[in-house]
Structures are given as C-alpha cells and as structure tokens.
Amino acid sequence: MATSLLIFEDNNQLRQSLQLLLNDGMFFSVKAAFENCLRAAEEVLLHEPDLVIMDIDMPGRSGVEGLKAIKAVRPATKIIMFTVFDDDEQIFECICAGADGYLLKHTPPARLMAALQEAMEGGSPMSPQVANKIFHYFRQASKPAPDYNLSEREKEILQLLIKGNGYKMIAAECFISLDTVKKHLKNIYTKLHVSCGTEAVAKALKEKIVAV
Template sequence: MSMGGYAKRVAIKLVVVDDQTSVREALAVMLGLAEDVDVVATATNGAEAVSVIAEYHPDVVLMDLHMPEMTGVEATARIQETAPDVRVVVLTTFEDDESILAALRAGASGYLTKEADRATLLQAVRSASLGQSVLDPRVQRRLLELATARPVSSTPFNLTARELEILGLIGEGLRNTEIAKRLVISEATVKTHINNLFAKAGFHTRTDAVRYVLNNRVETPLHPPL
C-alpha cells in the first residue's frame, strides 16, 4: 500500500517489514515523513516481503529478523537471489553473533538495532540506497572482535600487499578516514586501493568485504609497500 501523501522527487522507495503492527506502522509513518523517502509498502513477514518487493521494486528494505512463516534472514537471501539491486537493512532487537553473521551472510547491507533513532534510521536508508554499508556501532565492534578471532587464510584475489591490508582494516570496521590515518596515507589513496580491491574481489559494498573477512580472515604483511 502506498504511504506517500504527495509526489516526491527522486524519492528512495522503501519497504518496511515487521510482524509487530505497532512497530511496522510507526516506522512507516516516521520514515515516510522525510521528503526523500517514499514508503511504498509494508509487510508482516518474510514471505510477504518477497512478494511485495517483486511488486513494488523498492530501493531499500528495512527488515526485521525473527518473524513467522519466513524469517528476515531467509527473506534477505531470497531477495538477493531475485532482486540483487535491492538493499536490505536489518532492524532488530537481536545483536547476538549468530543473528549478525546470518544476516550479513544472507546479503544484508546493514544491521541496526531497534534502539536506533529516526535520524540514524534515515541515514541508514539513504546510505543503503547509495550502496553503502550501515552498521550499528556495537555490531561493528563485535564484528571487529569476530574478525580478529578468525583463523588466518590466504586470499585468492591476487591483491597487492596494500590492498590486502586495507581489506583487513575494512573487515575491522574502519572507515576510509580511519584507514588513512592508520596507514599514514591520503584518503584519496585509500579510495583508489578500495576501488581496485573491490574490482578484483567482485565486492559491491563494504558489507561484502566485511563478510569475506569474517569467513576468511586475511593475513596482512607487517610492512606493506605504499
């Protein structure tokens, strides 16, 4: 069902999925008030979400995890198979390791808890629509712990030493500015290395890189060349 009260220019088409009516409707109204967001539909479970997305072709889906009939993880995986251009941002009360990893492995572009305020949610929707990853700070810290705890394995992407190191830092949740400071190089140089490693590895978002590091922790040289 359309939630927009008037036509919006270059609006981000959003679908909200949650089995709790009060939460679902509150999110739809709250986010739909933004002039650059059009909540085109809502869904009560993962199975309904898959059908709604096929009908409305949204840019972003705000997805709960634990729902009847089909979970948010299952729905996310199905959406990524049938509509890979749709970005899924998980919004849940759960921030345990299993939920985080399952959502990211299914193809979610972001992971937020329901404690997030309106400004954070809007920024997440906007960032996801641009293909950027969005992670709750606590989830990001946990991913850092998980990434550094993984056994070391080599990467098959023929990355340079510097690209390999930057991949590891992305896996730790560092932003471009933080990577630049850590490596004492310019942010422009960091962006160039990231573009190159994404092209080699076939990554589309930073979440792809984080997911890879979590599954295959990369060994980085101590003093890579510039």
C-alpha cells in the first residue's frame, strides 16, 4: 500500500514539484498540499496521513509550531522537516519537538524518496550537514569535565554548595567545623579561578565539574 502524504510548503513551484514527484500511486500518495500550516492539526486529523513533509519558514505559523500541533493530536504520523535552515537552533528545536527526520531542500529527488521510505521503516533520515552538526554537538557534550584537581572532600562540599546548602549545613553534613568548611571553599575558589560561591556554582554546572 502506498504511503499517504501531506505537504506543507509555501513555495508554490516547490510544492507542485513535490506533488508531481511523490504522487506516484505506487510508493507514495499525496492526499493534499498546503501553502501554510495554520490548520495543520485539523488537516492531519481529516486526512490521517502516514507521513508529513513540513517546511519551517511559512507565513502565519512556523513549521516548528505545525510540527508540535500535529504531534499533539496524532503522534504516530511521521514528520520530515524539509527546509533551507541548517542552523543548530532550528535543528535541535525540531528534533526536541518530535521531528522524525530533517532534510535540506537541495536534497536530490531520489534521495528524498529514499529518505521518506527510510522514515516509514523506522529510520530518522537527515541531510549529511545536519547529521554532522548533531554528532558534533554530542561529541562536545560527552567531553570529560576539566580536571581542576579537586579533592574528594572538595567535590563533596562543592556538590552541597550547588544544592543550596549554607556553610553551617555543609559543616553538619560533612561532620567538620565551620572553619574547615571555609578553608575548603577557599581552596575550591582558588582551584576554579573564581572569587565567590555563586561563581563556583555557575562554573561547576556549566562545565559539569561534579555530578549533581
């Protein structure tokens, strides 16, 4: 059975080209195509497509909002973002909103058709540039935290500081004196190259220096 499609694309020429390309009756069947996604959720409920091709930059309502609206009412429908935007913010916003794939508009027709089939088989097709950005992001996120040579006690105290504990509470939790807490914190500030507890907490969270 052919995969049923809806297309949301404001460029008339591209929208018509996509309809001609994909409405082959064998692999794909285009149920309808729209120049905006103002009624995206309603159209999806009406046509019950297997797959949606969604532009991002459209008048009245962005494709990201259209994506969210569709996933809210029919999460099983696969949605492929088809756009000129390859910036990090757009890519990750779409992925977090539930997009099943992200293709750039210079994708060759044969690759587009293969990507749509891939999505229906459970894959998450992406243009190479998009995939590279995602891999780069996760490589950056998985880098080990900088080693500031904190002792285990200093890490413990820093964790307690991050959780909002005051000096007295830290002293009680660690079974040490208030003066000892102050000495440890002074050493922590020196090692982290900060001047106060607020800066230490901010740096620890940003650089994932300790587990929280």
